[in-house]
Amino acid sequence: MSEKIEFSLKVNGTDFSIACPPRKTLADALREDCRLTGTHVGCEHGVCGACTVVVDGRAVRACLMFAVQAQGSEVRTVEGLAQNDVLSPLQQAFIDNHALQCGFCTPGFLMLINGAFERDPDICEDELTELLSSNLCRCTGYRNIARAVLQVADKLKARSELAVGKPS
Amino acid sequence: MKTDKEAMSRSSHSRQVRKSAYIGKSVPRLEDRPLVAGEGRFVGDMNLPHQLWARIVRSPHAAGRLLAVDTEAARTMPGIVAVWNSDDISDIPNIPFRATSIQGLGPYTQPILARDRVRYVGEPVAVVFADDPYLAEDAADAVFVDVDEDTKPILDARDEPGEFAPGASTEPVIINKGYGDVAKGFRTAHRIVELDLSVGRHSGIPMETRGALAEFDMVNEKLHLWGATKRPHWNRDRIAEMLDMSPAQVALHELHVGGGFGIRGELYPEDILVCVGAMRLRRPVKWIEDRREHMMAANHSREQHHLIRAAVDSDGHILAIDETLHHDQGAYVRTHGARVADMSIGLLLGPYAVPAYAARAHFRLTAKTPAATYRAPGRFEGSFVRERLMDAIAHELQLDPLELRRRNFIASSEMPYARNLSALETEVILDSGDYSGLLDKAKRFAGWEALKSEAAERRAKGKHVGVGLGYFVEKSGLGPSELVRMTVATDGSVEIVTGAASLGQGMETAIAQIAADTLGVDYSRCAVIHGDTDKIAFGWGAHASRVTVMTGEASRLAAEEVRIKALNMAAELLQCAPDGLFLDDGVVHHVESGASVSLAEVAKALEPASSQRGDRSPGLTAEAWFHNKHMNYPYGAHIALVCVDAETGHVKVERYFVSYDIGRAVNPSMIEGQILGGLSQGLGGALFEEFRYDDTGQPVSVTFADYLMVSAAEMPETAVQILQDAPSPLNPLGLKGSGEGGVTAAGATIATAIDDALQRPGLVRRLPVTPQYLLQRIAEYDAGQHDARQSDDLTGACE
Ligand code: FES
Ligand code: FES
Numbered sequence: 027m028s029e030k031i032e033f034s035l036k037v038n039g040t041d042f043s044i045a046c047p048p049r050k051t052l053a054d055a056l057r058e059d060c061r062l063t064g065t066h067v068g069c070e071h072g073v074c075g076a077c078t079v080v081v082d083g084r085a086v087r088a089c090l091m092f093a094v095q096a097q098g099s100e101v102r103t104v105e106g107l108a109q110n111d112v113l114s115p116l117q118q119a120f121i122d123n124h125a126l127q128c129g130f131c132t133p134g135f136l137m138l139i140n141g142a143f144e145r146d147p148d149i150c151e152d153e154l155t156e157l158l159s160s161n162l163c164r165c166t167g168y169r170n171i172a173r174a175v176l177q178v179a180d181k182l183k184a185r186s187e188l189a190v191g192k193p194s
Numbered sequence: 195m196k197t198d199k200e201a202m203s204r205s206s207h208s209r210q211v212r213k214s215a216y217i218g219k220s221v222p223r224l225e226d227r228p229l230v231a232g233e234g235r236f237v238g239d240m241n242l243p244h245q246l247w248a249r250i251v252r253s254p255h256a257a258g259r260l261l262a263v264d265t266e267a268a269r270t271m272p273g274i275v276a277v278w279n280s281d282d283i284s285d286i287p288n289i290p291f292r293a294t295s296i297q298g299l300g301p302y303t304q305p306i307l308a309r310d311r312v313r314y315v316g317e318p319v320a321v322v323f324a325d326d327p328y329l330a331e332d333a334a335d336a337v338f339v340d341v342d343e344d345t346k347p348i349l350d351a352r353d354e355p356g357e358f359a360p361g362a363s364t365e366p367v368i369i370n371k372g373y374g375d376v377a378k379g380f381r382t383a384h385r386i387v388e389l390d391l392s393v394g395r396h397s398g399i400p401m402e403t404r405g406a407l408a409e410f411d412m413v414n415e416k417l418h419l420w421g422a423t424k425r426p427h428w429n430r431d432r433i434a435e436m437l438d439m440s441p442a443q444v445a446l447h448e449l450h451v452g453g454g455f456g457i458r459g460e461l462y463p464e465d466i467l468v469c470v471g472a473m474r475l476r477r478p479v480k481w482i483e484d485r486r487e488h489m490m491a492a493n494h495s496r497e498q499h500h501l502i503r504a505a506v507d508s509d510g511h512i513l514a515i516d517e518t519l520h521h522d523q524g525a526y527v528r529t530h531g532a533r534v535a536d537m538s539i540g541l542l543l544g545p546y547a548v549p550a551y552a553a554r555a556h557f558r559l560t561a562k563t564p565a566a567t568y569r570a571p572g573r574f575e576g577s578f579v580r581e582r583l584m585d586a587i588a589h590e591l592q593l594d595p596l597e598l599r600r601r602n603f604i605a606s607s608e609m610p611y612a613r614n615l616s617a618l619e620t621e622v623i624l625d626s627g628d629y630s631g632l633l634d635k636a637k638r639f640a641g642w643e644a645l646k647s648e649a650a651e652r653r654a655k656g657k658h659v660g661v662g663l664g665y666f667v668e669k670s671g672l673g674p675s676e677l678v679r680m681t682v683a684t685d686g687s688v689e690i691v692t693g694a695a696s697l698g699q700g701m702e703t704a705i706a707q708i709a710a711d712t713l714g715v716d717y718s719r720c721a722v723i724h725g726d727t728d729k730i731a732f733g734w735g736a737h738a739s740r741v742t743v744m745t746g747e748a749s750r751l752a753a754e755e756v757r758i759k760a761l762n763m764a765a766e767l768l769q770c771a772p773d774g775l776f777l778d779d780g781v782v783h784h785v786e787s788g789a790s791v792s793l794a795e796v797a798k799a800l801e802p803a804s805s806q807r808g809d810r811s812p813g814l815t816a817e818a819w820f821h822n823k824h825m826n827y828p829y830g831a832h833i834a835l836v837c838v839d840a841e842t843g844h845v846k847v848e849r850y851f852v853s854y855d856i857g858r859a860v861n862p863s864m865i866e867g868q869i870l871g872g873l874s875q876g877l878g879g880a881l882f883e884e885f886r887y888d889d890t891g892q893p894v895s896v897t898f899a900d901y902l903m904v905s906a907a908e909m910p911e912t913a914v915q916i917l918q919d920a921p922s923p924l925n926p927l928g929l930k931g932s933g934e935g936g937v938t939a940a941g942a943t944i945a946t947a948i949d950d951a952l953q954r955p956g957l958v959r960r961l962p963v964t965p966q967y968l969l970q971r972i973a974e975y976d977a978g979q980h981d982a983r984q985s986d987d988l989t990g991a992c993e
Contacts, residue, residue: 047328063239064232066452068401069485073898076401104232117230121222124863127871128698129229130236130402130452159907162898164401164453165698167870167936168906 033097037062038106048094053077055093056103064104064133068162075161078134078141079103085141104133107140116140116178123174127165134161139175147182154179213779214714216707217927220863221717223703225696234450237405237421242478245407246275248468249330251320251337252487253312256561256891257347260312263320264338271336273329276475279320280307283470287436289461291531292428295619296369301362302559304526306463306470312341313525314563315893316490318463323471323479347561347891351522352499355558364559367532371539373614374550379514383505387586392960393575393941394884395497395522398568398875399903402452403483404492406465408472415443417469422446423695423725424459425735430727432461433469448725454697455875456567456737457493460529464491489896494885495568497522498538500579510591510598514550517542517579521557524564532557533618534565538572540617544580544667545629545829546602551615561891567737569875570668570934572617574941577666578961581942584665589955595946596633599665603629610923618672618738618825625826626920627855633665636831636853639915645835645849649950656990658838659848660951664942667829670856670931671743671924673822677732678748680709680756682814684801686780686794688713688720690752693733694745695725699933700864701741707860708746708927712753713760714777715793739828739931742860744820747925751818760796760814767791767799767806826922828930830854832873832943834910837992838951840972843965845881845948846992847910855917857930865932866914872936873912874904879937880944881962882908952988 030045037060044059051070056062056079068076070089077088080102107114116136119125126132135158142149142157149157154175158168228234251263263279288303308319320337324330348356348364355365380386406421417439422429426446434441451458464481471479483491499520505513521535532555539553584602588595604611606628613622637643645661652659679691690709696702706720723729724745725736734744757777764782765772768789776783783790793814798804802812833851838844852869859865882902885895895901921928945958948968957975960967972988 049328057239058241062232063236064234066236066402067238068403068452069898071485071897071899074401074485104230108231113227113230120230121226124220124223124867126226126229127700127867128400128402128451128453129225129234130400130450130698132229133232136230155906159905162401162903162905164399164455164875164903165871166867167872167874167904167912168909169870169912170867172906 031094033094035060035093035096035101036099037101038103046093048092050093051089052091052093052096053088056088062103062105066130066133068130073162075138076131076134078137078161080137080141080144083144085138104136107136115181116174119174119178123170123177125166125170125174131161131163135163135171143182149179151176151179214710214716216711216717217860220861221703221707223700223864224706224718225700225702236402236450236452237407238482240407240420240449241480242407242409245478245480246323246325246471246475247327247330248471248479248481249322249324249327249334250318250464250487251322251334251339252491253308253315253317253319253339253341255312255341255343256315257345258312258341258343260308260310260319261340261342264340265320268322268333268336271329271333273325274322274333275325276323277320277333277337278307280305280309283307286466286470289463289466289529290432291527291529294531294533296367296532296536298367299527299531301359302366302527304463304528304564306466314561315891316487316563317525321467321471323475349560349562349887349889349891351520351556351558351560358559365556366527366559367557369532369536369539369555369557371615372552374514376514376516376550376552379505379550383513384508385506385590386503387506387583387590388503389582389586390501390959391579391582392499393496393578394960394962395494395562396568396879396883397492397494397885398453398455398457400453400455400458403485403488404458404462404464405482406468407478407480408468409478410473410476417444417473418447419465419469420447420449422459423448423451423697424454424737426695426725426727427693427733428735429461433466436466437469445728448695451697454736455569456571458697459695460493460566485898486896489901490563490893493528493566494524494563495534495565495571496575496879497565498575502579502583504583504587506587506591510587510593510601512546512548512602515543515548517553519553519555521555522562522565523557523559524562525559526564528564528566530566534567534571537617538576540615540622541573541669542576542580543613544577545604545665547604562887569872570937573666573668573934573938574876574879577664577939578941578945581664581939582945585946585949586956596663600630600633617669620823620825623824624667625824625922625924627827627829628919629829631919632829632853632855632917633831635915635917636833636851639853639913640833640851642833649835657992658840658951658990659835660947660949661833661835662943662945662947662950664832664939664946666935666939667827668739668935668938669825669827670739671822671826671922671929672738672740673744675819675821676734676744676748677730677817677819678745678752679730679817680749680752680815682756682793682797684794684797686719686792686797688715689723690720690749691723691730692745692748693730693735694741695736697736699868701736704742704860704864705745705749709749709753712750713757715780719780739933743826743925743929743931744822746860746929747927748818748820750927751820752816755816755818756814759816760793763796763799763810764791767796822924824924826857826924826930828854828856828932828935830935832939834943834947836944836947836951838948839991840988841991843968845963845968847877847944850910850912852912852936853915853917854932854935855920856932857921858918858928859916860929862916865916868932869914869936870912872934873940874909876937876940877908877944878904879961880941882964884962
């Protein structure tokens, strides 16, 4: 169980060589082995979404995936959203709309929404609202998160070429 | 309250717009950037070299004699450094509780590892220390806990009390409060209205579970604990006492905190185990709770049964109230003592004048996770009970429920109004409020009449739509004191150090706004340092909606002093009298000449070795205390429109309105955020959330799949009206706290809206109103109605 295996993980465009037991979750490997602690763990049973990251363009729960399963994939985490210290439009919209309080759930929401925009830049308002109910936040009551998302969605529609936080 | 000097210097600038006028503005939060960038630093994000990981072994039994905790097999597993049971830490005392006038709680405190008996599922019985968290978990599974289930667990606080220990009953105390001639009230009553109500077991459930990281610095013989919050100084002092050290040898440090809501930051067994581990094993020890543990180990709250009776005259005036409370404390008395039960009856009466009152709270232990405060403790429950009672009285007398409330409100001319009751060890004196005025504004804001007619129209079409209002009085600004130290650095930035704490509520921004506004600087240049016992000698932390009031006023006082010092130094630098100077946006201006000097230059001039300093004391810095004996009392109303699916029992909250008078709003959009977040918890408590136990005391709500919280899908469209009609006379800015009012009346409001939707007055008697409860309650209600209401009336879904 605790035999380590060596493999590499590609996160936000960087290769990390890590050695960990096969049972280690992707969330733990990102946090401990890649030192990317922006991905949070809120439940470890796939409900809260705090651990959401984007793997090969899809938002996934990093607590439900083993690190070894992400071998050969492109993983993106909250640390990859800002480019050269400039926040992505979604990150900025979260600040502008007061969409966070403690901020613990925030990385998960950002990645959830990024994953959705990536799959479908024209995602409609209803789908977005529906999407938000897949993650939990205990502080904000969600209304401001929805405002932030709709604001960015409108901008995206206005400038449909722009993909939020895609690595350059 | 402005100083004369300030009034003068500001009036001479009356036409100039002050850039630093931050109080009342919805400026962006200072906290946000690292949090959206994934650069936050929560305790789980912090690691120290050579750290060990702790894992707690928990009791799988609700009640019984602890025969053995066999750690043998676990000890020899790979990566395991130590495994302890209670024999290994027998010198460590139980977790204490805060000073209280309530006697007799001592024997009921919790040991850090169970001794002799286990009392709830989830109770710590052993601790494993390992090099790796996965290995620690493996070893914890190998610890064998042998329990003789010699008693049946008590699972209802209304059951006959049992024996906690020889000579100690499971009812440590009955708290009595009251005043006036209650018997006479009931003797002369036109009607007596009686209700039997209950609230389920909920908790704060922050998204970040608890965690702690401890290190013992052998060079300085100092213990450091990261992951602290809420009450860092109190916790430091208690840890020092428990470990027989000087408080000067213990330092608590707050990192980012993923939500508190009353439950995080209390002193728990795990905090002590981590500290003792770090000291004895000479390596840092880290512990991060998993969610399942959190649900069975962190404080629960809310579960109470209320039997309430009111005597009223024929106009609906309350003559007397009699209340009997059974409070389900769970297995031990924790740091709060009996405060929730105490304040439930101390603050029960809300906005109403009640000539005579008698209440008794049966504070009882059961075989459940111990309980303490959760956002709006005692008031979420009490508002549900009181507002149900008001509705019942109105129904009994065939009066409009809002009119009935109005008749019983305490008038604004009666403020300040001494209740003759105590709560949180203070006298309850309602400081200010216009209850009737707020009711009018709340109705107008929500469009009450239009909502009522909309509901009636939809009901006429076969839908079950209803509207309800819940009125509440909150409390905030709990003292006794807070200290702030403010220093302007030589680059003009401002450091504000406070002993208060942050739970993610935006306190840094609010405090920076007050300080910057008073001093005359850019708020984003103010850094607020909090929650660190090494940075400031005293502090009372973050709880009871106190930070904006207590730290806010101390910051204002300190900023005022710094400003006077700065103007004095600047006057010399600019060769003029301080009177003609004006400090704004970090620059001191001389009004007539237009000459100016920056705050940075003023700070430089005050450096110890500066030749310009003269005999002024060095540093542009000041300390200020704010002391406050009494709480203040914000108040408000919730209004909801709900639709009930009569076939499934599902309640959809369609629209929601909150009106809240908080005296003075420092940052309206942060306050709105507090209210919305509070409301999502209040609605959870009203409709979904509940810790359930089976009849052997096994908890059945230990995952997010079983303990249901509000998601974006359940959160209604909500409008928030922040009012500032009744500033608190207890502090110069008129501040009251806003952290809890989003929760307080949610249960009360949803209950009355459901009654209205189903046209069954008095239907809802307990929270949460789950679909199962609602269907069963409708059947029971209709069976009890002699007018043979036909249950098959009840069809109609919400679409
Ligand atoms: S931590 Fe992965 S879903 Fe909660
Ligand atoms: S902001 Fe605290 S959990 Fe979402």
